[in-house]
Amino acid sequence: MGENNYLMKAINISKFFRYVEVLKNVNFEVGFNEIVGLVGDNGAGKSTLIKILTGVHNADSGELYWKGEKIANHSVPQARDMGIVTVFQDKALVEQHPIWRNIFMGKEITDTIGFINIKKEKEETEKLMKEIMGFTSSTITPDTTLGNMSGGEKQGVAISRALYFDADLIILDEPTTGLSLSETKKVLSFVERIKNTGKACIFITHNLFHVYAVADRIVVMDRGKIVGNFFMGQISLEELEKKMLEITGTGDAEHFGVYSGRKINPGGLNGTR
Amino acid sequence: MKLRIEFFNKYKISIGVTSVFLILMSIFIIANPSVFLNYRAYMAVFTTLGASIILAATMVFVVASGELDLSFPSVIGFSAWIFAVIVKSGVSPFIAFLVALFLGSIVGFLNGILVTKVQLSSLVSTLGMNFLIRGLIMILTDGIAIPLPFLRDTLFHTIFAGRIGQLPIQMLWSIGYAVICWLIFNRHRFGGHVCYIGDNVTSAREMGVRVERVKIATFVLMGFSSAFAGVMLTLINNSFWPTTGEGYLLLILAAVFLGGTPTWGGIGTIFGAIIGAFILGFIETGIVASGLTGFYKQFFYGLILILALISHRYAGLKRK
Ligand SMILES: Nc1ncnc2c1ncn2[C@@H]1O[C@H](COP(=O)(O)OP(=O)(O)O)[C@@H](O)[C@H]1O
Numbered sequence: 001m002g003e004n005n006y007l008m009k010a011i012n013i014s015k016f017f018r019y020v021e022v023l024k025n026v027n028f029e030v031g032f033n034e035i036v037g038l039v040g041d042n043g044a045g046k047s048t049l050i051k052i053l054t055g056v057h058n059a060d061s062g063e064l065y066w067k068g069e070k071i072a073n074h075s076v077p078q079a080r081d082m083g084i085v086t087v088f089q090d091k092a093l094v095e096q097h098p099i100w101r102n103i104f105m106g107k108e109i110t111d112t113i114g115f116i117n118i119k120k121e122k123e124e125t126e127k128l129m130k131e132i133m134g135f136t137s138s139t140i141t142p143d144t145t146l147g148n149m150s151g152g153e154k155q156g157v158a159i160s161r162a163l164y165f166d167a168d169l170i171i172l173d174e175p176t177t178g179l180s181l182s183e184t185k186k187v188l189s190f191v192e193r194i195k196n197t198g199k200a201c202i203f204i205t206h207n208l209f210h211v212y213a214v215a216d217r218i219v220v221m222d223r224g225k226i227v228g229n230f231f232m233g234q235i236s237l238e239e240l241e242k243k244m245l246e247i248t249g250t251g252d253a254e255h256f257g258v259y260s261g262r263k264i265n266p267g268g269l270n271g272t273r
Numbered sequence: 274m275k276l277r278i279e280f281f282n283k284y285k286i287s288i289g290v291t292s293v294f295l296i297l298m299s300i301f302i303i304a305n306p307s308v309f310l311n312y313r314a315y316m317a318v319f320t321t322l323g324a325s326i327i328l329a330a331t332m333v334f335v336v337a338s339g340e341l342d343l344s345f346p347s348v349i350g351f352s353a354w355i356f357a358v359i360v361k362s363g364v365s366p367f368i369a370f371l372v373a374l375f376l377g378s379i380v381g382f383l384n385g386i387l388v389t390k391v392q393l394s395s396l397v398s399t400l401g402m403n404f405l406i407r408g409l410i411m412i413l414t415d416g417i418a419i420p421l422p423f424l425r426d427t428l429f430h431t432i433f434a435g436r437i438g439q440l441p442i443q444m445l446w447s448i449g450y451a452v453i454c455w456l457i458f459n460r461h462r463f464g465g466h467v468c469y470i471g472d473n474v475t476s477a478r479e480m481g482v483r484v485e486r487v488k489i490a491t492f493v494l495m496g497f498s499s500a501f502a503g504v505m506l507t508l509i510n511n512s513f514w515p516t517t518g519e520g521y522l523l524l525i526l527a528a529v530f531l532g533g534t535p536t537w538g539g540i541g542t543i544f545g546a547i548i549g550a551f552i553l554g555f556i557e558t559g560i561v562a563s564g565l566t567g568f569y570k571q572f573f574y575g576l577i578l579i580l581a582l583i584s585h586r587y588a589g590l591k592r593k
C-alpha cells in the first residue's frame with residue numbers, strides 16, 4: 001500500500017523528551033473520510049503523537065505524508081493551511097481575551113500588511129456562536145472574556161473554532177473531558193457530522209463507549225507504541241473491552257468509562273449497544 | 274445607560290489613569306500656580322517626555338508578552354555613545370543615527386536570543402546586560418563626556434530637536450511613534466500574538482503563533498526605541514554623557530505599570546503607558562517646583578510603582 005491511499009500517514013515516528021522516549025517507531029494513518037479512535041492510558045503518548053501531526057512538536061525521526069506527499073519542515077501554521085484543525089486537550093485558549101480573539105488566534109483575518117479586520121472577525125464570531133455553539137443568551141457576546149465563562153462554554157469555543165475553519169482532518173484530543181452528558185452528546189454528534197460531510201477525524205478519548213459509537217477504526221497506544229488496531233465491523237464492544245484488558249495488562253478501568261472507581265453511566269450514550 | 278456602563282468597563286483603565294493625571298495636575302496648579310500656569314513648565318517637561326513616551330509605549334509590548342527588559346537604560350547610553358563617536362568623526366548625523374538604531378536593535382536581538390534560544394529569565398539576563406553594557410561604556414569612554422556643540426545648527430537637530438512655535442518637536446516624533454505602537458498593539462496581528470504569548474504560551478504555540486520569533490521581535494523593538502531615545506536625549510544638550518539613560522529604569526517601568534499594564538502579561542495598554550509617562554514627567558517637575566531635592570524623585574517613583582501594582586489587584590484586572 002502506498003502513501004497515496006491515506007489522507008495522512010506517519011511512518012516510524014520517534015520522539016524524546018530529554019532522555020525519555022515518549023514515542024517509539026510509531027506508524028499511524030488516517031484514511032480519507034475515516035474516523036479513527038485513539039485510545040490508551042494517561043501518558044501513553046496520544047497527545048504527543050497528534051502534536052507531531054499538527055506541527056506543535058517536531059519528531060526526532062520519522063516521516064509525515066499528507067495526501068501522498070511528504071511534509072517537509074512541519075509547523076502549526078502549515079498544518080492549519082493544509083487543512084488540519086485541532087481541539088487540543090488543554091483547549092488552547094487565552095483567558096484574558098474575548099471570544100472573537102480566541103476564534104481567530106493564529107489565523108487572523110487581515111489586510112495585506114497584517115492589520116486585523118476586527119469588524120469582520122466579530123461578525124463571523126457572532127454567526128458562529130449562533131449557528132454552531134448555540135449560544136443564544138445575550139450575556140455571552142463575541143466580546144465576552146474567556147476567563148468569565150464556564151468550562152463547558154470554553155470547550156464550546158474551542159470546538160466551534162475547529163468547525164469554523166474548513167478542514168479535511170479534524171483532531172479532537174479528549175474533547176469530552178469535563179463536559180456534562182448533554183454537552184458530550186453534542187460533541188459526539190459533531191463527530192458523526194464530520195463523517196457525513198466526508199471529512200476525516202482523529203478522536204482521542206478515555207471512554208471506549210464514546211469511541212465505539214462513532215469510530216470506523218480504533219487504534220490503541222501503550223507506553224509510546226501502537227499496540228492494537230481494530231476495525232469496527234469486525235469486533236464487538238465486549239470483545240474490544242477484553243482485548244484492551246489484555247493489551248494494557250493493567251486492567252485499568254479508565255478505558256471502560258470508569259474514573260477513579262466511580263462508574264460513569266454509559267447508558268446515556270449508546271450504552272445499550 | 275447600559276451602553277454607558279459598557280463604555281466605562283471597556284475603558285476603565287484609561288479613564289482611571291487619565292483621572293489620576295487630571296487630579297494630579299489640578300493639585301499642582303493649585304499648589305504652585307506661578308509654575309504650573311506658565312507654559313514654560315510644560316515645554317520643559319515636553320523636552321524630555323518624548324524619550325519617555327517612546328520607551329514606555331515599546332515596553333508595553335515586552336511586558337504584555339510576559340517578559341521584562343531592564344537593559345534599555347544602558348542601550349540608551351550605548352546608542353548615544355555610538356552616535357556621538359560617529360558624529361564627532363565628521364560623518365553625517367543622519368548616518369550616525371541609522372547606525373545607532375541598528376546597533377540598538379542588535380542588542381535587543383541578543384536579549385531576545387538569550388531569552389528564547391538559551392531560555393534565560395528575561396528579568397535577570399537583561400539586568401545583567403544592563404550592567405555589562407554600562408560597564409563597557411564606562412571602560413571605553415573612561416567616564417568622560419563627549420561635547421557635540423556643532424550639532425546645534427544642523428538640519429538634523431532641527432528635525433529631531435527643534436521647536437514648532439514653542440512645542441519641542443520631540444513630542445511630535447514620540448506621539449507619532451506611540452500612535453503607530455497603539456495601532457500595532459491593538460489592530461495588528463503582531464500585537465495580538467504578543468498578548469497571546471503572555472496570556473498562555475502553550476495555547477499560542479498550539480494555534481500557530483511563532484512564539485520565539487515574536488518574542489525576539491519585541492526585544493528588537495525595545496532596543497530600537499532605546500536607540501531612538503538615546504539620540505533624542507543627546508540632542509537636548511548636544512552632548513553625550515556616559516550616564517545617559519540611567520535615570521530611566523524606574524521611570525519607564527512606573528509609567529507602564531501605573532498606566533494599567535499588569536505585570537503578569539497577556540494584556541496591556543499603550544494609551545495608559547503614555548498617560549503614565551505624562552504623570553511621572555509632571556511629578557518630576559512638581560518635585561523640583563516645590564523645592565524638594567532629587568532624592569524625593571526616586572522615593573516617589575518607587576512609591577508610585579508599588580501603588581500601581583497594588584491597584585491592579587483591585588481594578589478588576591484578573592490574573593489568569
Ligand atoms: N512537553 C513535554 N515535556 C516533557 N515531557 C512531556 C511533554 N509532553 C508530554 N510529556 C510526557 O510524555 C508522555 C506522553 O504524554 P502524552 O502524549 O500527553 O500522553 P497522553 O496524551 O496519551 O496522556 C508522558 O509521560 C508525559 O509526561
Ligand SMILES: [Mg+2]
Pocket residue numbers: 046047048089173
Ligand atoms: Mg493527552
